Amino acid sequence: MSTDRYQLWGGCFEEEPSDVLRRLNDSLPIDTRLFKEDIQGSRCWAKELFTSKHLSYEDYVKISEGLDKVEKDIEEELKQGGSLKDSEEDIHSVVECRLFKYAGDTALRLHTARSRNDQSATDTKLWMISSLPRLYSALCDLISVLVSRAENEIDVIVSGYTHLQRAQPVRWSHFLLSHGWALRDDATRLEEQSNRLSCCPLGSGALAGCALPIDRNRLANSLGFKDITQNSMFAVSSRDHIVEFLNWSSLCGIHLSRLAEDLIIYSSREFGIVRFSDQFSTGSSLMPQKRNPDGLELVRGAGGLLLGDAFAFSCTLKGLPSTYNKDLQSDKEILFRSYDRLLDCLKVTTGTMLTMKVDPEKALKSLEPEMLATDLAYVLVRQGVPFRRAHHIVGAVLRRASTLGVSLRDLPYQEYTDICPQFGTEEELRGTFSWVKSVEQYTSLGGTSRVAVDDQIKKLRTWLTKDN
Template sequence: MIKISFLYSNTALVNVMSSSKFQLWGGCFEEEPSSVLRRLNDSLPVDFRLFREDIQGSRAWAEELFQSHHLSANDNLAIQKGLDSVEKEIEQELTENGKLKDAEEDIHSVIECRLFKHSGDAAFRLHTARSRNDQSATDTRLWMLASLPKLTSAIVELITVLATRAENEIDIISAGYTHLQRAQPVRWSHFLLSHAWALRDDVTRLEEQRSRLSRCPLGSGALAGCALTIDRKRLALNLGFDDITPNSMFAVGSRDHLVEFFNWASLCALHLSRLAEDLIIYSSQEYGIVRFSDQFSTGSSLMPQKRNPDGQELIRGAAGLFLGEAFGFSCVLKGLPSTYNKDLQSDKELLFRTYDRLLDCLKISAGSIRTMKVNIDRALNSLEPGMLATDLAHMLVRRGVPFRKAHHLVGTALLRATNLGLDLRNLPYSEYIAICPEFGTEEELKAVFSWEASVEQYTSSGGTARKAVINQLEILHIWLQKYNKECTV
């Protein structure tokens, strides 16, 4: 026996559906909302991007109503065919115009109104026992599950670019910095990989969110659950979710998955910003280590000679916006009473803006690094003998001098060289021996002043020696191969 839950008469609904604007509510209202409220309230200019997810959810909901004997086979068929037509219709309009011109307030209303034109009275039954509260929450999760892997792929592409350059440029040695002061020689590859590892952690963090994101809210109603007997787990699996939300009030009121995503995006953007800042510095005329291609540089409207790293600066600036929006959305949530409140409508605007901007930043970063040129000579010129002071201390340690004493002795040598107007390499051997006999023979002392020998000392895992860098590359390549294999399964 078919059990139908139906509120309005067909005549009343036909009149509403046939009007210039269709609302999913309003039976007890005598006046229209004010135009200023509608400007703030209507979300169609933003949530039209959820049309596929809304149709996907509606298909699954109609099928579940049918499977649970709350919808006839004929009505289910009419709804499914109607939704197919609505989807094609909206796709064509968006392709031609880039937006929808419907008078309805949101994408849910648009789809139901259009469905009536294709499916007739069967469309009246689609919203049985469903609320926009669980519908909207479901749409957003579906969109994120479908879209976030594109961000992951963009990060993986950037990691691949960094790893490829690191492999090809492993023989380039440059200055490593602390406090933006020259510190120790490192392989250029080691610098590139330092950013690749941070980005790999971003991939891992995003994937860790999936288990919490992939829980289906549909069937939670407005807040109390579904009054009709349905199988929510079957519904969730039909939509591609791994599980269901365990509590209906939590389902419609929680936006923790968005808070997680915004905070994740701000951290990923922070990593992009730090990489951008390094490259901006290295591209300056004072450093001259990298040169960005024309594709990722801009000029000055006044100074013909200027070549500006605007792509990197835009990434650096965007990182601040991500941080602000992550904090701002948490502020929206912090004082909300339980279940759904209209404050939550802002989630989609922030979601789409964050997603679009971050994807662009990742693509700009990958393109900039793939096409930039590295000036090997300028990289070598960034090195100076004082950066080998630690190597001298290590030489003394190997000869049995305690490190703290070795540190002091090399500092004494630096001071003596400065007073003589020299650097450590040109400080006479006699001066070294006068400070400490453990500096060894003149030949042994001279051997310390080699950039290659310096970096090759650091053979421990994670170090800058060739062997250690190659090991990093091997680990990254294994991870990249595994990731790419899993993505193609």
């Protein structure tokens, strides 16, 4: 075998892997990202070998000091060039090769009773444990912006939509908070993953466990895990934590996509309710007047890509036999890609929301009297008319207004009473045609009245303060 690179295997091989296999097999460009976690795992593994009397103190010191130097070297190289030029196939081989340069034959003792199977699984979990809080923080930042806007713009009233048709007037804040609550649930789900994630696979070997007596609980504790995996075959093959994260990412991406879609619609000239800042808009190469919401369109598109990655990895896992198979190597590529994409989407959405301007006058113009049809039905309900009958009565009123070519507001009072005498006095009837009065009647928890929206704001602020 070639001595050009440091390999963790190959003693019984007479030929080198083909170039095309190496291109498919070598993962260093991807798993370089795990160099800190790989070194952290190696430090703790060396410590456990020493504590369990499988490694002398002198060798433990050499390995520990060598790993410190390797970590410093890699950090410097990545700062300067952004990638490693080593010829080894993965980050595990790179770390051990570089350790050999500093610690000599002592470095060959580091991998005692350890496999890349449990090593890689441990590295990935360590990376997730340290990295997922950044997503959580970015989610909280976006929710905080939504809550602040809801508080500041609570008097803005807009059309609420179902089926993309004008439905009922709502506070703009109520719309914003509807997305805030979805994202709050995303943050809660992300937190819930932490306990299942914090289960250490190191010490499971290739699949059968560790042949040397070690204390896996002590090892897990030194790495910052809360528990250990209870079955070595499960430990090296399970990627449930990655599937869970990818599925979570796709759901969060869907929530961001729906928010983006709403804002894109509201930013169109036909609506004109919002205007995005130059920082989060782009122009057209042909039409000088264009202001395109490309940032949010990319966020909307990313929702599909996140969903695709989640589905793709589940398909990879579906037909695998027990324990480790090389197919699992794709876990990190998809994990990192989804993580980076979602983090960028959260930041773009937050920036867009933070710098966006709302036009209350345009929002008001989107309202029309027919949106108060349900309010008219409630007038009759308060007079004792059953709602289903009231619904049909207001339907008759709408038909009559359409026949006369007038709005509900301009329909003569006599027309109302001719259809149903229980509409009350003309003053009471005309008082129904108030946007503020309309939204203020929805005082139940979760409603769009000021008091109900204030309650939502307070609850989300309390949650943000508690968890941050």
